[in-house]
Amino acid sequence: MDSTLLKGLKVFQYLVDAREPVGVSALANQLGLPKSNVHRTLSTLVAAGYAIRHENGSYEATLLVWEQGMKVIKRNQVRRAAIAFMHVLQRETTETVNLVLPDGDDCLYVHQMSADAPMRISSTTGERAPAIMTISGRVMLAFQPGYSERARHLYAAHSPQPPFLLDDLLQDIEHAKKDGYxxxxxxxxxxxxxxAGVICGQNGLSVGAIAVAGPKERFTEEKMLALVQPLLSACTGIRQALGG
Structure with missing residues (x-):
């Protein structure tokens, strides 16, 4: 492992996550790195166009980060396969539809089609959430090896303690394993x-999920039940488009 590159990536990640420009000293203190190393990394990021230095000596990430990220997500095969089916599902449900992808112990919202009606429910594209804390994450966990043990581990490791019982988490996952949603x-x-419904690849493991959400007064449990088949049809269509 290249320790110099790893330290540089930590500086870069901190800049990306920061809500406001940050100075060299603050960055060095937060990351526990020598100021000289941090300054050298920041100078390199500025030269490469990934950061900008303000007159007061603070730094922040540039939109080049967003530009490069968009290139990655636009060529993602699951997203490319899902868009047409998401359009159909959004027209049928009239609610907000999200494509969610697994990423380690988290799930990542990568594409959204908003509700037609007022009170739209929006998760920010690019937003990350622990898998056990979302219904999309749970249906994806259900189609991973050792899903029950992994769910127990994620529950025990989550800080603060999740606001639900472990039995409720396992029940959702077992339901998803049985029914696909x-x-x-x-x-x-x-x-x-x-x-949420699971999207599986050719090997039967989850590669994503389609989620539909809305205010409970409008998106009732009865409406969700009526939309099970359209949701599963969308997930099946995406899987087939991926060659599954």
């Missing part, structure tokens, strides 16, 4: 109902 009735966000 699961519901959330205001479990994660008060007043918001959601449902």
């Amino acid at each position: 699961a519901f959330s009735a205001s479990h994660f966000r008060p007043g918001i109902n959601s449902m």
